[in-house]
Amino acid sequence: MPSCLTHQLVKVLALIALILAACGPATSGNSPSVPASPNETAIQSSAGQTCSTSRLRISIVNSSAAAGTVGAWLRFVNVGAAPCYLLGWPTVVGVTGSGATTSARETNAELAFPLITGVPSVWLDQGEAAFAAFAGSDTPPATGGCPPAYQTLRVTPPGNKESVSLPAWIPYFNNELPACAGIDVTMLVPASAVPELNQSPGS
Amino acid sequence: VAEGGYDTANLIQNVYSKADSKYGTPAYWVRYFSPAPNTPINSSSSNANTECRADWDSLAKHLIPITSPLQSRLSGISAEGLADAQAFVSALVNVWLWVIPLRLPVNGFLRCWLDQEASTSMSTAYWSGWSGYINTYNWEGQGFYPLFACLYCNPCGGAGHNCTTVQSAHGCYAIWSNEPESPYCGYSLKNLPAWHANSCSSCASNAPSTDFWQFAEQVVCNLTVNVDMDEGTLTPYSFYLSARP
Numbered sequence: 030m031p032s033c034l035t036h037q038l039v040k041v042l043a044l045i046a047l048i049l050a051a052c053g054p055a056t057s058g059n060s061p062s063v064p065a066s067p068n069e070t071a072i073q074s075s076a077g078q079t080c081s082t083s084r085l086r087i088s089i090v091n092s093s094a095a096a097g098t099v100g101a102w103l104r105f106v107n108v109g110a111a112p113c114y115l116l117g118w119p120t121v122v123g124v125t126g127s128g129a130t131t132s133a134r135e136t137n138a139e140l141a142f143p144l145i146t147g148v149p150s151v152w153l154d155q156g157e158a159a160f161a162a163f164a165g166s167d168t169p170p171a172t173g174g175c176p177p178a179y180q181t182l183r184v185t186p187p188g189n190k191e192s193v194s195l196p197a198w199i200p201y202f203n204n205e206l207p208a209c210a211g212i213d214v215t216m217l218v219p220a221s222a223v224p225e226l227n228q229s230p231g232s
Numbered sequence: 233v234a235e236g237g238y239d240t241a242n243l244i245q246n247v248y249s250k251a252d253s254k255y256g257t258p259a260y261w262v263r264y265f266s267p268a269p270n271t272p273i274n275s276s277s278s279n280a281n282t283e284c285r286a287d288w289d290s291l292a293k294h295l296i297p298i299t300s301p302l303q304s305r306l307s308g309i310s311a312e313g314l315a316d317a318q319a320f321v322s323a324l325v326n327v328w329l330w331v332i333p334l335r336l337p338v339n340g341f342l343r344c345w346l347d348q349e350a351s352t353s354m355s356t357a358y359w360s361g362w363s364g365y366i367n368t369y370n371w372e373g374q375g376f377y378p379l380f381a382c383l384y385c386n387p388c389g390g391a392g393h394n395c396t397t398v399q400s401a402h403g404c405y406a407i408w409s410n411e412p413e414s415p416y417c418g419y420s421l422k423n424l425p426a427w428h429a430n431s432c433s434s435c436a437s438n439a440p441s442t443d444f445w446q447f448a449e450q451v452v453c454n455l456t457v458n459v460d461m462d463e464g465t466l467t468p469y470s471f472y473l474s475a476r477p
Contacts, residue, residue: 093269094349095241095300096262096384096460097410097449138450138458141270144246166451167350169386171412201269203304204351210414210452225271 077112079188080153084109087184087193091226093140094202100140100164101199102226105186105217107153115159116150117187121214123165123179123197123206131179133212139164142215143222151219160223163214167207175209182206187217235259235467236421237292238459239446241270243279245286250457252290256421260294260470261287262345262462265323267301267316274323277330281477284331288476295334295471297324298384300347306354313361320344321369321379333475336371342378343469345408348385348394356401359383363403380469384408387442388435395432395439407432408444408464417453424463 085105092101103121107113121133137145139162151159163182169175178197185192197206206212220226238255239262240247252258263273263283273283273295287295299320305312324344328334336342344366348354363381371378385394387409398404411430419425425447432439444464448455455461 091269093241093300094303094347095264095269096239096298096347096446097350097413098241098451098460099349134454136454136456138456140458141242141246142458164451166449168410168413168449168452169350169389170414170452172414201302202349203302207351210449213451225275 077114077152080105080107080109080113080115080186082186082189082191082193084113085186087186087195089182089195092199092201094167094199097166097168098140098164099167099199099202099207100162102140102223103161103163103184104226105153105159105161107155107157110155112152112154114150114152115187115217117148118214118216119161119187120185120192121163121212122183123208123212124181124183124194125177125208126180127177129176131208131211133163133214135216136213137215139213139215141223141225143218145218145222148216149218151217158220159217160220160226161215161217163212165206165208165212166210167202169209175207178205178207179212180205234424234427234463235465236424236461236463237261237294237296237466239263239298239462240459242458243271243286244283244290247458248286248290251459254457255455255459255461258290258292258421259467260292260296261290262296262298265297265299265320265327267319268299272323274327280327280330284334284473284477288473293473294467295473296343296345296466297471298345298347299323303349303352306348306352306358308355308358310357310361313358313363314365317362317365321366324379325372328471331477333473333477334471335474336378336471337469339468340376340378341380341469342471343382343406343466344379345382345384348383348390350386350389350410353390354394354397356397359398359401360403363401367403380405382406382408383440384410386411387430387432393435395436399432399436399439404440406444407440407442408446408462409442410446410449413447413449413452416447419447419461421461427463
């Protein structure tokens with residue numbers, strides 16, 4: 030079977046697995062998990078898996094500062110051998126020098142986020158990348174100055190618990206990510222949805 | 233009559249429909265021209281025409297240019313300001329050439345805005361280099377000087393006050409204030425706030441007037457569309473569309 034057909038089949042099976050998971054019995058936090066049926070297990074294992082943090086190289090690219098909005102894009106590259114997928118919003122926590130933390134709000138209204146409906150399941154072959162935008166504001170509140178800027182960002186890919194810490198340096202802004210109004214982060218999109226990011230990575 | 237409009241780092245075609253329905257019909261759009269992060273309107277002829285078509289469809293039909301160079305450059309020397317101004321003007325001319333119905337203002341005053349972020353310090357040398365080129369640019373060699381340098385900033389913020397910097401270096405025709413914002417998040421283009429923009433009056437004498445105000449910023453106000461909202465009668469000083477591109 031041609032490899033592209035295999036890839037399409039994997040995506041279809043993954044979609045079925047996601048639908049089955051969404052339609053499965055709800056469990057409360059303390060309830061024992063419901064074991065997957067043999068058929069479900071087979072579907073999930075053949076359909077590929079969520080990209081684990083350890084299989085991703087995560088970096089900050091394409092920074093910007095524009096009329097008060099300061100941000101950049103998070104790039105998630107699959108460095109594992111097998112394809113995997115990412116679905117939804119990464120968890121981003123800003124950490125100041127004193128250790129104070131701020132969790133990012135989920136949105137899709139940041140930077141040049143593309144016009145997309147729904148939440149895409151982003152499939153990554155080895156070496157492929159997914160992107161999410163994040164931003165804060167450097168406009169001080171009317172009541173006074175801004176709190177100290179974030180020194181690091183703790184980033185957890187969707188479907189994971191393990192995070193990575195990245196310097197919160199925004200090159201275009203020539204400073205760290207300001208903490209004047211918290212942080213917003215968008216859902217992950219495939220590289221094909223943001224072609225301008227592929228033209229000038231790493232800035 | 234007070235006018236309101238949007239500025240956005242996104243493409244107008246990506247956001248205008250939701251912005252119009254949620255926050256109101258704009259009188260103008262403020263868009264980034266090179267040098268700028270994200271995708272500037274002058275990234276291609278095709279994009280410039282698509283954005284101007286969306287501008288027309290949003291019923292704004294006016295376009296205000298802003299540029300946002302690497303912020304570290306604003307503390308630099310005159311030559312850096314000059315180079316950034318040259319890139320900006322080149323982008324302005326390209327978009328004007330690409331979008332056939334895009335016209336210069338009838339009164340001959342096109343305000344050209346430089347983005348100075350709140351925590352960025354700007355040198356008088358950079359401003360002199362930037363504004364000097366803008367204010368003396370001979371449009372396409374026609375003996376016509378329609379560009380006027382203006383500054384987006386926190387007027388009395390910055391080391392030594394931003395107003396003092398541009399006042400001492402001269403050549404600034406208007407200030408676009410980004411303060412205050414947070415108390416006005418409940419307003420929109422459907423319901424513009426009464427004028428409360430911070431101005432230079434409290435920190436510099438003979439400084440340029442503040443007649444443009446960013447009163448709601450997406451991140452600050454948790455807006456669900458990627459636009460910021462602005463107030464000020466700017467249509468006489470902006471590009472306008474004579475027809476749908």
